[in-house]
Amino acid sequence: MLNPNLHGLSAVKSPRFEEEKTQQPLAILADEAESVSIRLRLGLAMNDYKNIQKTPPLSLLLPTMADTTQKPHAIFIPYPLQGHVIPSVHLAIKLASKGFTITFINTHSIHHQTSEAEPGIGPDIFATVRESGLDIRYTTVSDGLPLGFDRSLNHDQFMAALLHVFSAHVEEVVSKIVKSGDRVHCLIADTFFVWPSKIAKKFGLLYISYWTEPALVFTLYYHLDLLRMNGHFGLQDCREDSIDYIPGVQAIEPRDLMSYLQETDVTSVCHQIIFNAFEDAKNADFVLCNTVQELEPVTISALRARVPFYAIGPIFPSGFTKSIVATSLWSESNCTQWLDKQPRASVLYVSFGSYAHVRKTDLTVIANGLLLSKVNFLWVLRPDIVSSDDADPLPFGFKEEVGDRSMIIPWCCQIAVLAHPAVGGFLTHCGWNSILESAWSGVPLLCYPLLTDQFTNRKLVVHDWKAGINLSNKNPITREEVSDNINRLMSGRSGDQCRSMVTEAKETLGNALTPNGSSEKNMDQFIKELRAKVQIKPIPSQ
Structure with a gap:
């Protein structure tokens, strides 16, 4: 079927898969490889319409x-x-x-x-x-x-x-x-x-x-x-x-x-x-x-x-502030008006990415640490950050207690937020895209890796480039340590040093893309x- 937006171009149909409608998701486990192979040979499909x-x-x-x-x-x-x-x-x-x-x-x-x-x-x-x-x-x-x-x-x-x-x-x-x-x-x-x-x-x-x-x-x-x-x-x-x-x-x-x-x-x-x-x-x-x-x-x-x-x-992309190709899996909230009202470099941006989950106990500690720090923050809190079944995982009364010094949203255009002059730090799960975007914007990082490559990425940020600090060196994390490290990044000497080093990283990224x-x-x-x-x-x- 030809895309109606592109007149004058011929098209060829790609394969149409005869897909089996199913009421229950098919649990494909690693030890079922042989079963899966049989399904493929029989031409059975696994997607509903x-x-x-x-x-x-x-x-x-x-x-x-x-x-x-x-x-x-x-x-x-x-x-x-x-x-x-x-x-x-x-x-x-x-x-x-x-x-x-x-x-x-x-x-x-x-x-x-x-x-x-x-x-x-x-x-x-x-x-x-x-x-x-x-x-x-x-x-x-x-x-x-x-x-x-x-x-x-x-x-x-x-x-x-x-x-x-x-x-x-x-x-x-x-x-x-x-x-x-x-x-x-x-x-x-x-x-x-x-x-x-x-x-x-x-x-x-x-x-x-x-x-x-x-x-x-x-x-x-x-x-x-x-x-x-x-x-x-x-x-x-x-x-x-x-x-x-x-x-x-x-x-x-x-x-x-x-x-x-x-x-x-x-x-x-x-x-x-x-x-x-x-x-x-x-x-x-x-x-x-x-x-x-x-x-x-x-x-x-x-x-x-x-x-x-x-x-x-x-x-x-060239002139990178927002890609003209849709790639976000979440509807983006506009937080520009709130950011415009905040002092320069006063806001801690908090986001744990598009996929990883955070335990509710840890999320509660981070929330209480943010509360204790007194720092202004913009928190991207995906509806499924803890679980698809827990749409509001924050402690009772948290939003009322932090009041106007915070904005909590389900998703945003991250690079636009990081580029805003009000943002002075980024509490991140250390996804590689987030690290590159933060460095591109000259924003130092507060590192809280959750899974996969993020622990190794943190090592690059904290130990090799010295462009960020650890959120916590303890397990489990405590609200006092969260609060202390937020303030270290946002207003302490450590934060100034990280800011200087991330500026160097920003220059390195920019220079790499010149002719x-x-x-x-x-x-x-x-x-x-x-x-x-x-x-x-x-x-x-x-």
């Missing part, structure tokens, strides 16, 4: 240009979590602005949530940027679960679907695109997928692995064998001394490893994904990383001795090498 009219038509927009041979054509598949989709959308735009044709494959679920958050976007999130001349096409596929399935609350089942089911849907779409007659040169896919190199090889495509986190996290996962061999991973009783044998990594403490590497049970579906994904990444023709060479020079240098690794971050900056040079070198591999001549400058 309850709200399918709100998802985009499964169409691929094909070019009408006579000469497409000089434009690299990439199929782009982001990992279906907001923290991965955002930098993937930004990279798609960046590559299209450098002459690529991009076919972007989103999941029904991500598109549906985005449409719910911003109803006016229509069936194609890239329609606006395409009007500016960028060649980005868009389609969606099922991730293997019903639209109404709570992926955040049922994380392991969601990951199992991505591990065992999603690739079959993707492969069918890729096959249709490749066979449509429009030449495709490469597959760009998130590093956390376990199958991209196999699909790329099957269809004769180059595989570009896109890593949306820092190089430090990549290299720790990449060298899991060394961690296991030295007793720092995969044992019931792991070593607790410093890790000083990973190439390109100065001594790192076990507590600063990603949460999955701190666990003693390494048989979970998430561990299966990590093990297999990084084996698959070793087959990549290129690895693109959303980091900056000057922020992680030693780690990146060591990686480049083993992997065709390109630091091309930060992947922000002679490291990230721009790395991007241009990547494109040059890709063109050489697929034998595409550069388009002559006009």
